[in-house]
Amino acid sequence: MxxxxxxxxxxxxxxxxxxxxxxxxxxxxxxxxxxxxxxxxxxxxxxxxxxxxxxxxxxxxxxxxxxxxxxxxxxxxxxxxxxxxxxxxxxxxxxxxxxxxxxxxxxxxxxxxxxxxxxxxxxxxxxxxxxxxxxxxxxxxxxxxxxxxxxxxxxxxxxxxxxxxxxxxxxxxxxxxxxxxxxxxxxxxxxxxxxxxxxxxxxxxxxxxxxxxxxxxxxxxxxxxxxxxxxxxxxxKHLDGVCHVYVDGGADADKALAVAVNAKTQRYGTCNTMETLLVHADQAEAFLPRLAAALGEHQVSLRGCARTRAILAESGADIAEATEDDWVAEYLGPILAIRVVDDLDMAIDHINTYGSHHTDSIVTEDYTRARRFLRAVDSSSVMVNASTRFADGFEYGLGAEIGISTDKLHARGPVGxxxxxxxxxxxxxxxxxxx
Amino acid sequence: MxxxxxxxxxxxxxxxxxxxxxxxxxxxxxxxxxxxxxxxxxxxxxxxxxxxxxxxxxxxxxxxxxxxxxxxxxxxxxxxxxxxxxxxxxxxxxxxxxxxxxxxxxxxxxxxxxxxxxxxxxxxxxxxxxxxxxxxxxxxxxxxxxxxxxxxxxxxxxxxxxxxxxxxxxxxxxxxxxxxxxxxxxxxxxxxxxxxxxxxxxxxxxxxxxxxxxxxxxxxxxxxxxxxxxxxxxxxKHLDGVCHVYVDGGADADKALAVAVNAKTQRYGTCNTMETLLVHADQAEAFLPRLAAALGEHQVSLRGCARTRAILAESGADIAEATEDDWVAEYLGPILAIRVVDDLDMAIDHINTYGSHHTDSIVTEDYTRARRFLRAVDSSSVMVNASTRFADGFEYGLGAEIGISTDKLHARGPVGxxxxxxxxxxxxxxxxxxx
The missing domain is CATH 3.40.605.10 (Aldehyde Dehydrogenase; Chain A, domain 1)
Incomplete structure (x- = not known):
């Protein structure tokens, strides 16, 4: 003016x-x-x-x-x-x-x-x-x-x-x-x-x-x-939460299902809600139909990579195709993007490339891969066998929070x-x- | 363009x-x-x-x-x-x-x-x-x-x-x-x-x-x-260093002299060099002539408040008048501004108002006032009975430093x-x- x-x-x-x-x-x-x-x-x-x-x-x-x-x-x-x-x-x-x-x-x-x-x-x-x-x-x-x-x-x-x-x-x-x-x-x-x-x-x-x-x-x-x-x-500042759960090869399928369903459905509109699920190719055939059934009960609509769609098609489910836009989307609603990955490296690359560096969790029983995930994923909270929904000042024992910082300087993650x-x-x- | x-x-x-x-x-x-x-x-x-x-x-x-x-x-x-x-x-x-x-x-x-x-x-x-x-x-x-x-x-x-x-x-x-x-x-x-x-x-x-x-x-x-x-x-970032030494009432005059001379003259062009000296009214008459003599040997020119000038005039020294500009000046050279203060509160106010929140030191033998100064002075380094020249990553044991931050967020003071x-x-x- x-x-x-x-x-x-x-x-x-x-x-x-x-x-x-x-x-x-x-x-x-x-x-x-x-x-x-x-x-x-x-x-x-x-x-x-x-x-x-x-x-x-x-x-x-x-x-x-x-x-x-x-x-x-x-x-x-x-x-x-x-x-x-x-x-x-x-x-x-x-x-x-x-x-x-x-x-x-x-x-x-x-x-x-x-x-x-x-x-x-x-x-x-x-x-x-x-x-x-x-x-x-x-x-x-x-x-x-x-x-x-x-x-x-x-x-x-x-x-x-x-x-x-x-x-x-x-x-x-x-x-x-x-x-x-x-x-x-x-x-x-x-x-x-x-x-x-x-x-x-x-x-x-x-x-x-x-x-x-x-x-x-x-x-x-x-x-x-x-x-x-x-x-x-x-x-x-507190920007997007594009959070991931990665279901590793050899993961305990019950834990993976519990964590994924909670991370997606416990609340849809929060920044620590899972928006994309990654699953190791070895687990995908057994896990994805169970996941689709569980999320179906919550009316969550799924979008998948080609391999995900092929696996779910075999169990009779026809889901939408996930595009590059889905990998960066913060849906804040009952939608989940799913991608099958070949190994841990591909999962880490996906998270560091498309994620928002907020909160990401691996479900695994493997010591070496858990340790690697914790170190290599560049996010304010990195988790093993826990729901992303835990990223919160009260849950972390800070007593209270003024917000969750997505910056790297000064305060990263829940700010108490x-x-x-x-x-x-x-x-x-x-x-x-x-x- | x-x-x-x-x-x-x-x-x-x-x-x-x-x-x-x-x-x-x-x-x-x-x-x-x-x-x-x-x-x-x-x-x-x-x-x-x-x-x-x-x-x-x-x-x-x-x-x-x-x-x-x-x-x-x-x-x-x-x-x-x-x-x-x-x-x-x-x-x-x-x-x-x-x-x-x-x-x-x-x-x-x-x-x-x-x-x-x-x-x-x-x-x-x-x-x-x-x-x-x-x-x-x-x-x-x-x-x-x-x-x-x-x-x-x-x-x-x-x-x-x-x-x-x-x-x-x-x-x-x-x-x-x-x-x-x-x-x-x-x-x-x-x-x-x-x-x-x-x-x-x-x-x-x-x-x-x-x-x-x-x-x-x-x-x-x-x-x-x-x-x-x-x-x-x-x-x-690393901005100005307008650093102070405050000589408290009842301070050990030898320590005060050593600290003040070192803080001013050990190097002139550094950000942790003292630019203004504050002295309690009870100490000023005894201390300022000694200080002026010691700094005179280093060809440091002095600028003072009215009380400082009156005290030094009695011992035959005619120094320039310090203005508001002097209280905020980073001389980076052989010049020192001097002010006589009535009490600790006035010293703290002066430092918080005119200083650059870099490094400030009190010379005192008084427990309560030392403790108060440490708490109330809003600077990246606060010192008791030590030269401001110590504000440095090597001297602080960080092993090295990339700079001295004058910001409050993330890193404050020497950054290692x-x-x-x-x-x-x-x-x-x-x-x-x-x-």
């Missing part, structure tokens, strides 16, 4: 920029205090927030009703309205979530590996907050609490920008969070919700490296791509409290100088 | 882009093999490279002479020509460097923290290479060997783009590196030097996220800013082999599925 063409819009935009910058300055100041906050104070704030949500349930319902009503008027579809709704069950989950995060070990300030060096200095690393985290998400208001709780516990300040549809719900939650912070003697500005639905606010947030240390987008691919492209701040911190070097001397 | 305006240049550029993409494809393929390479093979390659440099010293000298001659013809200044020269001492250092890196523990493939989870799966993390690392540097040809050795040892493939002035030297070194890789049974393409001085090659390298996982620029601020702005690939790797999750099951 050329400012000269539309001075009114430009003035409005510069107002939003100033507003977001003010949030940034306040967040930076709050982050300094949060970095020094004691675990007890942070946990007290989390419990106060949990109590605040419970005590102000009626207010929350009222604010959420306003969002839902506006959403219906704007013609949001049923799925969007469902995500937007703060049901009693979701409110209970938010309360429980705050209490769980309060119960996690506090990672901030731990010092590790202090070791004396030849010069006589002693060097180690201290775990510290990243600083200010900007979180950009879509219409689920419960993300406001999840994200605030994790940022608070990890000693960061957060600037939250939820979807415009959930503005009233988010404002009501922000009031509860800030009251909880204050009650615990912590700065209110440690968690701020952007108080405008103006889209220019997102652009402004992405252009304040002086105030914001990292951006975490949570939502669909469109949002994540926009944020990644525009951001002048490092992004911890550690992923929201970094390490600085600590040096102890006694007047030491460098020679 | 508009392609329509200059079709010839555009055709040339697209030729360079294709050339760099070919390097990228080859590097990606090589990175798969390097990720699985055994420590013995990688170390054999490093020793073969060391031997190759020793055996082909005459060829290296000849190639370097051509670069130096061309540099003199192009009117490079003495400092540039000095950096470009492969002296016998520098060649010896490269040989020794390869052997040292071979001797470091191999970080790749280590599995840590395997722990059973409530579901019965066992989860931990494996350290793995980042993949393909692009390194963009200026005219020092010894960086070619340093960078290649670290990338090789950490199981990555490297694409190296040195300054155009050093092209012949870098090509000669590349031939030695590739011969060493081949001798050890590793892919030649694990280390490639961009074989053109065309500046478009840098742009092309920064726009291949499909082939390159991280970019490491090494050089002056201009280079690093250009790379950071243009790159579509994550950058591990660990900084060139990442962690993936490893999950073991026995046919486990998610409930």
């Amino acid at each position: 050329n400012a000269a063409v539309n001075p009114t819009e430009s003035a409005a935009t510069s107002g939003v920029v100033a507003q977001v910058e003010a949030l940034g300055r306040a967040a930076r100041a709050a982050s300094r205090r949060m970095a020094e906050a004691e675990p007890g104070a942070k946990n007290a704030a989390l419990h106060a927030i949990a109590e605040g949500i419970a005590a102000r349930r009626a207010e929350l319902n009222e604010a959420n009703s306003r969002d839902l009503e506006a959403g219906r008027e704007r013609g949001l579809d049923a799925a969007m309205l469902d995500r937007l709704a703060l049901t009693d069950a979701r409110i209970d989950t938010m309360i429980e979530g705050c209490r769980q995060v309060a119960g996690l070990p506090d990672p901030v300030g731990t010092i590790s590996d202090m070791a004396y060096q030849p010069s006589g200095i002693q060097v180690g690393q201290m775990r510290v907050p990243l600083g200010v985290i900007g979180i950009i998400y879509e219409s689920r208001p419960n993300v406001t609490i999840d994200a605030a709780a994790l940022c608070l516990k990890s000693g960061n300040a957060a600037i939250l920008r939820g979807g415009s549809e959930s503005l009233h719900s988010n404002q009501a939650l922000a009031a509860i969070i800030q009251a909880g912070l204050e009650q615990a003697g912590l700065p209110r500005e440690a968690v701020q919700v952007v108080p405008t639905t103006d889209r220019a606010a997102v652009g402004a947030l992405l252009r304040m490296p002086q105030y914001v240390d990292v951006i975490v987008p949570r939502g669909g691919k469109g949002l994540i791509e926009r944020v990644s492209n525009e951001s002048q701040i490092p992004v911890i 409290l550690h992923g929201l911190t970094t390490l600085k070097y600590v040096v102890f001397g006694d007047g030491h100088v460098r020679g | 508009n392609a329509a305006v200059n079709p010839t240049e555009s055709a040339a550029t697209s030729g360079v882009v294709a050339q760099v993409e070919a390097l990228g494809r080859a590097a990606r393929a090589a990175s798969r093999r390097m990720a699985e390479a055994e420590p013995g093979a990688k170390n054999a390659a490093l020793h073969a490279i060391a031997e190759g440099i020793a055996a082909r010293r005459a060829e290296l000298n000849e190639a370097n002479s051509r670069d130096l001659e061309a540099g003199r013809e192009r009117g490079l200044d003495a400092a540039m020509l000095d950096r470009l020269a492969l002296t016998d001492a520098r060649i010896d250092t490269m040989i020794e460097g390869c052997r040292q890196v071979a001797g470091l523990p191999d970080p790749v493939g280590t599995i840590s923290d395997m722990a059973y989870q409530p579901s019965g799966i066992q989860v931990g993390q494996m350290r793995v290479p980042l993949g393909v690392i692009g390194i963009i540097y200026e005219s020092r040809p010894n960086v070619t060997i340093d960078a290649a050795a670290l990338c090789l040892k950490s199981g990555n493939a490297a694409i190296l783009r040195g300054g155009s002035e050093s092209l012949h030297s870098n090509q000669a070194l590349a031939a030695i590196i590739q011969a060493g890789l081949e001798q050890a049974g590793l892919p030649r393409e694990a280390v490639q030097v961009v074989p053109t001085t065309d500046r478009a090659a840098v742009g092309a390298l920064l726009r291949m996220p499909q082939y390159v996982d991280v970019i490491v620029p090494r050089g002056g601020k201009g280079l690093i800013e250009r790379v950071s702005n243009e790159s579509q690939i994550p950058v591990i 082999l660990h900084g060139l790797t990442t962690l993936k999750y490893v999950v073991f099951g026995d046919g486990h599925v998610r409930g």
